[in-house]
Amino acid sequence: MASLQSFCLVHLSHSPSKITPRHSTIRITLSAVPVIDISGLQGPSRSSTVNDIGKACREKGYFQVANHNIAPSTLHGALDVASAFFDVATEEKLKLLSDDITMPVRFNMIRENDMGQEKIKRLFLKHYAHPLKEWIHMWPSEPKEYRKKIGTYSVEVRKLALQLMEAIMESLGLGRGYLKNQMHDGLQVMALNAYPPCKHTNPCPLFGIAPHSDYSLITVLLQSSPGLEELDPKTKIWELLLHSHGSLFVHVGNYLEVISNGLYKSAIHKVSANRDSSRVSIASLHSFSIDEQVCVADKLVTECTPKGYKESSLRDFLRFLSFNQGLNSQGYAYIDTLKIK
Numbered sequence: 001m002a003s004l005q006s007f008c009l010v011h012l013s014h015s016p017s018k019i020t021p022r023h024s025t026i027r028i029t030l031s032a033v034p035v036i037d038i039s040g041l042q043g044p045s046r047s048s049t050v051n052d053i054g055k056a057c058r059e060k061g062y063f064q065v066a067n068h069n070i071a072p073s074t075l076h077g078a079l080d081v082a083s084a085f086f087d088v089a090t091e092e093k094l095k096l097l098s099d100d101i102t103m104p105v106r107f108n109m110i111r112e113n114d115m116g117q118e119k120i121k122r123l124f125l126k127h128y129a130h131p132l133k134e135w136i137h138m139w140p141s142e143p144k145e146y147r148k149k150i151g152t153y154s155v156e157v158r159k160l161a162l163q164l165m166e167a168i169m170e171s172l173g174l175g176r177g178y179l180k181n182q183m184h185d186g187l188q189v190m191a192l193n194a195y196p197p198c199k200h201t202n203p204c205p206l207f208g209i210a211p212h213s214d215y216s217l218i219t220v221l222l223q224s225s226p227g228l229e230e231l232d233p234k235t236k237i238w239e240l241l242l243h244s245h246g247s248l249f250v251h252v253g254n255y256l257e258v259i260s261n262g263l264y265k266s267a268i269h270k271v272s273a274n275r276d277s278s279r280v281s282i283a284s285l286h287s288f289s290i291d292e293q294v295c296v297a298d299k300l301v302t303e304c305t306p307k308g309y310k311e312s313s314l315r316d317f318l319r320f321l322s323f324n325q326g327l328n329s330q331g332y333a334y335i336d337t338l339k340i341k
């Protein structure tokens with residue numbers, strides 16, 4: 001694991017700080033985000049559940065998961081301890097402060113100039129989570145329950161991600177075992193975010209995260225309150241993902257877009273801070289290992305659908321990120337640089 005460790009943590013997700021034309025905001029709607037009852041994956045209705053997952057990935061790039069079997073106490077425990085982490089004394093958090101994207105555990109704060117005053121718009125903590133025993137001892141020791149609660153949640157959410165990836169591969173007609181070993185040996189990064197309240201407007205677009213897609217195969221997201229918005233690829237309308245008790249959201253990430261030859265598009269999402277209260281979220285990003293090349297599935301390349309993406313690994317992405325601030329000099333996000341024109 002030494003080589004991994006030396007590379008370590010980049011949040012496999014954030015990038016664009018600038019809004020490109022395809023991100024143009026029209027308005028926010030609360031329209032229905034697909035909800036998939038994944039209990040259907042066990043038993044006779046598997047194929048219709050797989051179809052539903054495929055449809056959501058194709059038409060939206062995001063969906064909500066119901067009946068995921070992760071206990072409410074595990075979800076609440078993770079969100080509570082995440083909030084508690086952001087509440088611990090600043091000196092304690094600053095022990096983990098780093099701008100170095102290769103650190104296995106790092107805390108940081110993103111600031112924004114707000115009418116001449118510097119304000120914190122987001123705090124985050126990112127760390128590797130799989131295999132747990134290799135990383136957990138580096139995680140914050142305060143609050144005391146942090147390792148136990150985030151550890152329990154990481155293991156559970158990874159099980160869910162593996163289950164979803166099998167179904168997704170099946171939905172692409174590649175078979176549920178396709179790239180299973182790569183997924184089992186893959187990386188999991190937990191990204192915990194806290195957004196202080198924003199006193200201007202509700203929602204407050206200045207404070208949060210700018211539109212971006214995730215550098216993962218899939219991301220599973222847990223939020224303490226609403227704030228996450230997804231761009232509907234067809235209508236170009238932002239959809240606010242309403243928070244319902246225990247709900248988890250799934251995003252198609254850049255590497256799944258590549259494997260699927262663009263059949264499934266990366267979810268473009270953003271966050272606006274709330275006016276009155278802080279918001280906390282936990283994104284679990286699932287990828288292959290750092291040097292694993294991800295390429296378009298041969299079966300999805302046909303005369304009518306030629307290969308649309310170059311192959312690349314997470315290490316290639318890290319290289320891109322070390323030279324570019326999310327977008328390159330032509331304003332392209334990493335996924336755009338992989339497209340074969």
Ligand SMILES: O=C(O)CCC(=O)C(=O)O
Binds near residue numbers: 214270280283
């Ligand atoms: O806070 C959220 O809901 C989203 C966070 C996010 O997009 C990310 O960590 O990549």
Ligand SMILES: [Fe+2]
Binds near residue numbers: 013212213214269283
């Ligand atoms: Fe994200």
